Amino acid sequence: MLERGYSARDAQIIETGPDGRARFTLQAALIEQQPATRDIVLTDIDMRLQSADAQWHLQAERGRMPAAAQRILLDGDVRLDGQPAGTLAPVSIRTDKLSYDLATSKAVAPGSVFIVLQNHRLEGTGLEADLKTYQARIRADVHGRFTP
Helix, strand or coil, X not given: CXXXXXXXXXXXXXXXXXXXXXXXXXXXEEEEECCCCCXXXXXXXXXXXXXXXXXXXXXXXXXXXXXXXXXXXXXXEEEEXXXXXXXXXXXXXXXXXXXXXXXXXXXXXXXXXXXXXXXXEEEEEEEEEXXXXXXXXXXXXXXXXXXX
């Protein structure tokens, strides 16, 4: 017998932590489960990531959540914006593809990335960012502009 997946339009997924507070809220124009792989395919993603110290806003045109994984693979005009506690200005990250690990709060982008913090702009190739510790590393071809 052929298994069927599910689909939902204008859907919202909320995951809560042990304290009952939302860890993330994901909204998508379309969510579809692929019957063969059980992967979840998302369209027009708007995701809010909450922690005790910061809130992050993650947006992308498309995404996929592998069935057995705790991560979301995003592509198409990926935008990650937030303002960690204790900072004076928001941080904006732009890239074409990004993998976000829901369990560890780590983001990895393999291609070109653009980071804006106040009047400072960095660009390069490859990003590893830990949204819990507010540390980020650009792997190669780093160029920056820091204006007072």
